[in-house]
Amino acid sequence: MVGKRLQVVCSLGFVxxxxxxxxxxVPAGAVISAVEANRTTTYTLNTAPTIVVDGTIHFKIxxxxxxxxxxxGANVDLSASSPTVGDTASGFVAGGLGSGFVNxxxxxxxxxxxxxxxxxxxxxxxxxxxxxxxPAAAGGGTGDLAVSASISASIGVSSATWIDSITIKADPxx
Numbered sequence: 001m002v003g004k005r006l007q008v009v010c011s012l013g014f015v016x017x018x019x020x021x022x023x024x025x026v027p028a029g030a031v032i033s034a035v036e037a038n039r040t041t042t043y044t045l046n047t048a049p050t051i052v053v054d055g056t057i058h059f060k061i062x063x064x065x066x067x068x069x070x071x072x073g074a075n076v077d078l079s080a081s082s083p084t085v086g087d088t089a090s091g092f093v094a095g096g097l098g099s100g101f102v103n104x105x106x107x108x109x110x111x112x113x114x115x116x117x118x119x120x121x122x123x124x125x126x127x128x129x130x131x132x133x134x135p136a137a138a139g140g141g142t143g144d145l146a147v148s149a150s151i152s153a154s155i156g157v158s159s160a161t162w163i164d165s166i167t168i169k170a171d172p173x174x
Contacts, residue, residue, distance in 0.1 A: 023074055023075045023155065023156060025071065025073045025074050025075075026061070026071055026074045026075075026155050026156065026157060027063050027064065027071065028157060029064035029065070029067075029157070030061055030062065030063055030064065030074070030155060030158055031061070031062055031064060031065055032059050032060065032061045032076070032154070032155050032159065032160045033062075033160045034057070034058070034059055034151075034153070034160050034161070034162040035058035035060050035119070036058060038162060038163045038164070038165065039054075039163070039164045039165070040164075040165045040167075041164055041165070041166050041167070042166075042167045042168075042169060043128055043166065043167070043168045043169065044169045044171070045131070045169075045171055046129075046130060046131045046168050046171075047130060047131060047171065047173050047174055048130055049084065049128065049129055049130050050127065050128045051089045051125060051126070051127050051128075052126065052127075053093060053123050053124065053125045054123070054124050054125075054126070054149060054151075055123065056122070056123050057122060057123070057124065057151050057162050058119050058121045059076065059078075059119070059120050059121075059160060059162075060117070060118050060119050061074050061076070061118040061119075061120075061155055061158075062118055069118075070114070070116065070117050070118025070119070071114055072114060072115065072116045072117075072118060073113060073114060074113065074114040074155055075111060075113060075155070076111070076112050076113070076114060076120045076154065076155055077109070077110075077111055077154045077155075078092065078109070078110045078111075078112060078120070078151060078152070078153050079108060079109045079110075079151070079152050079154075080092065080108050080109075080124045080126075080149070080150065080152070081149060081150050082108075082126035082127060082149055083126060083127075083128065083147035083148055083149050083166055084126065084127040084128070084129050084147075087126055087127045089125060089126065089127050090107065090108060090124075090125060090126045090127065091106075091107025091108055091124070091125060092107055092108070092110045092122050092123065092125075093123045093125045099111065099112040099113075099122070110122055120153065122151070124149065126149050128166060128168060129145060129147060130168075130174060131145065131168045131169060131170060131171045131174040132144070132145050132168070132170050132171075132174055133170060133171075133172065143170045144167055144169055144170050145167070145170070146165070146166070146167050146168075147166050147168070148163055148164060148165050148166060149163070149166065150162065150163045150164070
């Protein structure tokens with residue numbers, strides 16, 4: 001009886017070790033990084049919530065910090081966050097090679113496969129919040145609104161995040 005329990009525990013442990021190894025095409029020291037620099041975007045006269053696409057964002061996978069050899073065919077998990085809480089319009093609208101949603105009901109998580117250059121890309125859509133009234137000193141509300149949208153990429157052994165820091169300028173028409 002003890003032997004059978006031990007066999008089950010060892011089998012489960014072995015399966016856990018195998019499942020934690022990740023994508024076999026990704027070398028143990030591989031790194032992923034955002035190709036584009038973080039962005040700072042300013043919106044003026046944004047009197048209503050506006051749906052925008054943050055352009056195509058690229059991430060590159062290389063063999064290690066010191067070896068720039070691209071990693072082809074790696075599975076990459078992309079996730080993103082909108083600057084608007086409960087944003088029903090948010091989600092990836094275009095993915096690259098081998099892309100597909102982790103869950104079709106959640107457009108904020110996407111699986112993609114790196115190309116021969118070790119690159120993955122995706123477009124992310126989100127809602128920019130409406131502007132606010134000018135600061136209280138001018139007889140209004142809170143002033144400029146600062147929010148961010150982000151896209152994170154993970155290959156299991158490494159991850160990277162790209163951020164769009166967004167400022168929505170205060171406006172008396174809001």
